[in-house]
Amino acid sequence: MKCFHYFKDKSNRSQRSEPILKNTSSLNNSSSVSAAERVIKSSGSTSSPRGIPEMYEEKAVNLRVFTYSELKQATNDFSRLLKIGEGGFGSVYKGTIKPVAGKGEGIEVAIKQLNRDGFQGHKQWVAEVQFLGVVEHSNLVKLIGYCAVDGERGIQRLLVYEFMPNKSLEDHLFSKAYTTLSWPKRLQIVLGAAQGLAYLHEELEVQVIFRDFKASNVLLDEDFMPKLSDFGLAREGPTGEHTHVSTEVMGTFGYAAPDYIETGHLTSKSDVWSFGVVLYEMLTGRRSLERNRPKSEQQLLEWIKRYPADSKKFGMIMDPRLETKYSLTAAQKIAKLADSCLVKSAKNRPLMSQVVESLKQIIQVSGEGSPFSKKIEFTDCEEVELADKQKNQGVSDSAKRRIAHLAKLSEHVGGISKRGFMLMQRAKVT
Ligand SMILES: Nc1ncnc2c1ncn2[C@@H]1O[C@H](COP(=O)(O)OP(=O)(O)OP(=O)(O)O)[C@@H](O)[C@H]1O
Numbered sequence: 001m002k003c004f005h006y007f008k009d010k011s012n013r014s015q016r017s018e019p020i021l022k023n024t025s026s027l028n029n030s031s032s033v034s035a036a037e038r039v040i041k042s043s044g045s046t047s048s049p050r051g052i053p054e055m056y057e058e059k060a061v062n063l064r065v066f067t068y069s070e071l072k073q074a075t076n077d078f079s080r081l082l083k084i085g086e087g088g089f090g091s092v093y094k095g096t097i098k099p100v101a102g103k104g105e106g107i108e109v110a111i112k113q114l115n116r117d118g119f120q121g122h123k124q125w126v127a128e129v130q131f132l133g134v135v136e137h138s139n140l141v142k143l144i145g146y147c148a149v150d151g152e153r154g155i156q157r158l159l160v161y162e163f164m165p166n167k168s169l170e171d172h173l174f175s176k177a178y179t180t181l182s183w184p185k186r187l188q189i190v191l192g193a194a195q196g197l198a199y200l201h202e203e204l205e206v207q208v209i210f211r212d213f214k215a216s217n218v219l220l221d222e223d224f225m226p227k228l229s230d231f232g233l234a235r236e237g238p239t240g241e242h243t244h245v246s247t248e249v250m251g252t253f254g255y256a257a258p259d260y261i262e263t264g265h266l267t268s269k270s271d272v273w274s275f276g277v278v279l280y281e282m283l284t285g286r287r288s289l290e291r292n293r294p295k296s297e298q299q300l301l302e303w304i305k306r307y308p309a310d311s312k313k314f315g316m317i318m319d320p321r322l323e324t325k326y327s328l329t330a331a332q333k334i335a336k337l338a339d340s341c342l343v344k345s346a347k348n349r350p351l352m353s354q355v356v357e358s359l360k361q362i363i364q365v366s367g368e369g370s371p372f373s374k375k376i377e378f379t380d381c382e383e384v385e386l387a388d389k390q391k392n393q394g395v396s397d398s399a400k401r402r403i404a405h406l407a408k409l410s411e412h413v414g415g416i417s418k419r420g421f422m423l424m425q426r427a428k429v430t
Pocket residue numbers: 008017018019020084085086087088089090092109110112141161162163164165167168216217219229230
């Protein structure tokens with residue numbers, strides 16, 4: 001199968017993220033199936049007894065379906081004043097929705113509106129609804145609901161998330177507009193993000209590969225606890241004898257694993273590589289690619305090689321904004337951990353659960369855990385309880401309607417695909 005490469009190059013961005021889809025109104029034949037269909041078509045995923053779509057049927061009982069006018073009202077007619085971000089999917093607005101019962105205070109939410117001309121966005125929208133309808137973890141952003149309307153004036157696809165008031169890790173690491181992220185907060189954030197990935201890789205009935213792990217997809221709540229967002233590129237991992245799933249190459253330049261870019265073979269270890277990149281971004285306060293630096297410093301992973309973790313020079317890579325308010329020993333250990341995530345051979349990279357353990361140890365030994373220990377040591381018991389409760393409730397009639405609705409929308413994606421558009425090709429990391 002021919003592989004089309006779809007990549008987001010963030011290297012020439014100044015401070016903020018730009019939309020991924022802005023050049024991708026052209027669409028791809030080979031990727032033109034619904035999230036559910038893609039999973040089945042991928043080599044390595046066929047023997048899964050239950051896939052995400054089936055799990056979605058069982059679990060997505062709490063997703064709300066909004067009308068377009070409800071969301072229009074929630075965002076003051078998508079007022080520019082309420083626009084809080086722009087990514088590849090489209091624009092993100094802050095909004096206020098009514099509680100389910102209709103009474104009581106409004107709930108603050110983030111509403112993502114799909115670029116109307118982006119088929120890739122539409123496909124990602126379906127994937128995002130399905131994956132986020134199934135997963136549940138304190139380090140993953142919650143999807144509250146969605147809106148899908150196919151009207152005379154085109155299609156409308158929106159996602160409604162819990163509101164994350166402290167922007168993203170990207171904003172805090174790289175933008176001078178924010179106060180410096182302290183060392184303990186950085187540790188708390190990378191640990192939480194690692195726990196989110198470990199849950200996706202190792203704690204669900206099916207393995208989920210996030211595929212687009214990067215600083216801008218780590219959102220921060222009021223306590224700076226991290227939550228992963230953007231499941232549009234997520235995929236089910238390999239099952240049974242299979243070692244990988246074969247996919248069109250997708251992700252973001254500077255974060256995607258080189259073995260994945262070369263072969264299109266996706267494994268959870270691709271996420272581990274991306275995690276290693278973010279660890280170095282956290283240590284250095286530099287983006288993985290920065291075109292406005294001297295040539296030898298533009299690629300973070302190349303530049304840091306000159307300052308190995310166990311060398312005397314190591315301290316020179318540390319983010320100057322941290323001044324001296326960090327533990328050098330802990331930083332060195334984190335750099336070594338990052339190096340292990342960034343080894344060439346994917347199978348030699350650690351599991352995310354091992355990364356979590358290492359980070360916990362580093363935090364504990366360096367004494368950084370204490371101010372955050374309550375927040376860092378998550379127990380997932382409450383969530384398990386909640387999940388069980390939902391399971392016992394069974395699938396309500398309205399949930400069934402939602403599932404049927406989503407299935408219909410997925411068919412629609414298939415329909416669009418037959419028109420045979422192509423995705424842009426751009427796969428080489430420069
Ligand atoms: N749930 C949320 N709560 C608060 N703000 C959010 C939420 N989701 C997204 N945002 C804001 O919108 C911005 C854009 O998000 P989006 O995921 O669309 O793009 P991105 O992550 O910057 O880029 P990419 O499309 O490459 O992932 C985020 O950086 C964040 O500031």
